[in-house]
Ligand SMILES: [Ca+2]
């Protein structure tokens with residue numbers, strides 16, 4: 001009896017403590033999910049994760065075809081003795097890290113999966129499937145991280161809800177090439193079927209990110225590299241901290257076009273044009289209303 005209690009309570013404890021419970025994949029299943037589209041041979045297998053009475057199973061099958069491999073993926077869940085078959089999932093992306101997590105700390109576990117579109121560095125995303133008790137169905141929620149995946153979610157403030165620490169993909173290629181683009185920190189929280197940007201609730205992390213950006217700008221200055229991306233990200237952090245005036249003063253005093261920068265209409269270098277673009281962009285991207 002004691003043994004049984006231990007077996008039942010360990011997963012519950014993990015969920016209540018917010019600990020992720022990762023899938024125990026068979027190697028073939030994981031390979032099929034991640035590489036199925038590119039493999040030259042047929043792959044198939046399953047990946048399972050189970051915790052707190054919920055079990056998720058991903059079945060993957062890839063078959064070589066004329067126009068590349070065709071991959072079919074099926075997600076089934078079992079909760080409280082009931083089976084939810086063939087839950088809705090995207091079929092064109094590589095999937096990884098199937099896990100069961102109580103992301104929003106409401107005591108009910110979600111099925112979580114990371115996605116990758118394929119490509120040099122883009123695009124990353126996540127699917128969260130939540131059991132909707134009223135309709136007795138699983139509903140998927142999607143977040144797109146673009147070029148900057150957050151890695152594993154953490155409970156930053158120990159309130160039982162997970163935070164995803166990512167970076168704002170809107171800054172990629174906006175002021176300069178990708179290598180010189182700098183994205184400011186962006187923090188997301190999942191709650192009952194939606195993702196919310198909660199970056200402004202974590203000023204200490206924003207300040208730390210701002211300091212790192214300035215360090216990068218100082219390094220770039222030494223080598224003559226393009227600093228427009230770094231300065232834009234720094235200014236965004238100042239808006240997030242509620243001190244835009246201070247940010248603009250610092251930027252206006254420090255900004256000089258870099259010798260290595262590619263300057264054109266889309267990526268202006270001259271201070272007045274760069275500042276105008278930056279101001280308009282921060283409005284569009286939701287950093288300020290005025
Ligand atoms: Ca939950």
Ligand SMILES: [Ca+2]
Pocket residue numbers: 154155156157158159160161162163
């Ligand atoms: Ca939290």
